[in-house]
Amino acid sequence: MERVESDKLVGEAATKVWxxxxxxxxxxxxxxxxxRLRYLFGHFATARELLHNAQRMPKWRT
Known part of the structure; x- marks a missing residue:
């Protein structure tokens, strides 16, 4: 286990909210x-949640 001091953390957010x-x-x-995504997460979610749950049909199948 390692303790991380808050002043050593990078100022950039670890997760971006979309x-x-x-x-x-x-x-x-x-x-x-x-x-469907709004039903799952509401109006805002992290980029990771959205990317892992988005489904898009391939263009070559249309």
Whole structure:
């Protein structure tokens, strides 16, 4: 176990929080996916949560 002093920590946030709506627009997800992600997380979630739970159909299958 190691103790970490707060003054030695990097000022950058370890996790970035996204608006679910903005994330879906940026990653071109459909409205149904946006609705599903908002149901899971609410209006805001971390980037990791969104990336691991987003589902997008491949373009070659359309």
């Amino acid at each position: 608006s679910v709506t903005d994330f879906c627009k940026r990653h071109r997800l459909c409205y149904e996916q946006e609705k």
